[in-house]
Amino acid sequence: MKNTKTLGEELSLYVQAALHDAFPEMIPNDFEATVVKTADSRNGDYQCNDAMALSKILRKAPREIANAIVETLEKPDRKPEMVSSLEIAGPGFINFRLNSEWIADRLLAIEDDAFRGVPQVGAEKTVVIDYSSPNVAKPMHIGHIRSTVIGNALDRLHRFCGFRVLSDNHLGDWGTQFGLIILGYRHFVDQKALEASPVQELERVYVESYQKSKEDESWLDQARKELVKLQQGDEENLALWKKFVALSMGEFDKIYERLDVRFDLTRGESFYNEDLPGVLTRLDEAGLLVESDGAMVVDLEAEKLGVCIVRKTDGGFNYATTDLATVFSRVREFEPETILYVTDERQQRHFRQFFTVCEKLGEGVNLEHVWFGLMRLPEGTFSTRQGNVIKLEVLLDEAERRALEIVQSSSPDLPEAQQRDVARAVGIGALKYADLSQNPQSLVTFTWDKAMALDGNSAPYLQYAHARIRSVLDKHAAQFPDDTLEGAIPVCTLDLEKGLGLKVAQFPEAVLGATKHYRPNYLADYLYELAQQYSTYHQSVPFLKSEDGVRESRMRLIRMVADTLKTGLGLLGIEAPERI
């Protein structure tokens, strides 16, 4: 597709030109006209509110300015082809109605484009996305789902906008917990349990060892010694550690497969182990390293961020050091424009700290912390030690089980294998959508019913709309084998059709907005509105029984709706089965 602008951007350019024509030399250089979608279709399709803002600068009444813009745009040789009518309303709003034929043309162009009209704003740019990042030797639980699902959606969105994306699963595989785990493992691991459910057993060992360390000082001492041995490369401990990592990865991979999540890189904290002393050297050379209470820190008091500890009193490094080393490594190896970190809100301060340190060091990379609200249970926060965590595996099982019940009752004719496939797509989709359809920053109180909503604004609603269209298309192909859709123009005759066509043409704006603001819910909202508009349309007009000509046009339009739904759901990591 040659034209890589959204509809709003195109209209903005026309207004910008008209402004300079109507008021030569009077428009400030940095002023950019903006045309946005209307909230209410009674006010047209798009609107420009600049006349009010310019009123002071130009010392003219807003309506006068709006008039001048409209008059310029209505000159016969100047009228944009995409606009069918212009109208001034209220204090000086300019309302645009788009031309139906032009929308139809735009739809054809979108259909021809591999990216469905989405401007490739990320071309030539690299972004590293750091997400999911579970801890080794602990099972993934519902607290991990947001980072995984939101991170994965951002991953897919960025790729679709042309970015070169490197997704990296920054595993917690080198913390101080390994001293306790190794010691615990030696004393009370149950080999049978380990075989049956490795991570669960490792976690049990960890919790027991942790408890013991609380009561028994010498136990804690021994754990510290095991940790030091590990860090110094002791063969036996290293072998145990490798075993723990491998066992954990095996279980993580099962989850990732079910969630259809893939990483380009899986580099845990241990990957950067050897770089840690170098981080200190570099900080020292930059004059940023100071000693404080026996620890080495970077003083960020001036930024009101306290101090950032990079070496503990005992000489060990901590997460800030590792995170710095990770940035250096990524910048050196991949030269990213941006690194995205998708974690919960509790780490905001930590990220602001080490982002500031990177800035002081002159790392030329844009660091973004995409944080999301904490997930909690109705009775309060959950924690491993309280034993009230819901394991991700259990959650996924339950989602599929609930979906299967519905599929069996509403599609009893489907073969069982297909019922299972559909249930998987619907169940997992519902789960993902529950997270992706809301503002990531809102706090989430987990309930089974909410996480797995199957009606209303939910993934199954979108999947249902998509499957319905596919079903109509199949019936059409069977009943009218001679119809060729390729020659047909998508109709935009009825209001419903024009609205639907316009909505499809706005897909790029939705994708860009979601990507730019790191807000997958912008895309989810868009898809929901699209599906809603389609459902209304579906209810109101006949497809297969409509007259020749109209029929093909309608089929062409709804096929585009189906394709848009499928692509959009795909960007959220949600499947769109042909039948549900």
Place this chain on the structure above:
RNA sequence: GCACCGGUAGCUCAGUUGGAUAGAGCAGCGGACUUCUAAUCCGCAGGUCGCAGGUUCGAACCCUGCCCGGUGCGCCA
């Protein structure tokens, strides 16, 4: 104490950074399947956008203060 986030319909939440009469879903009430998938659609009802000031043509959105909830604030990640 300081910092960040949240407070919008009975419940769960949107509201793309200042635009027109604040929107959905669920729950409630009333309608629509002999017809392309009723996991659907149409309609009704439901609001002091936490409170009080301020900024301006215009504020749920920006500023100030306060109330309530969450989270964080040196050697965990």
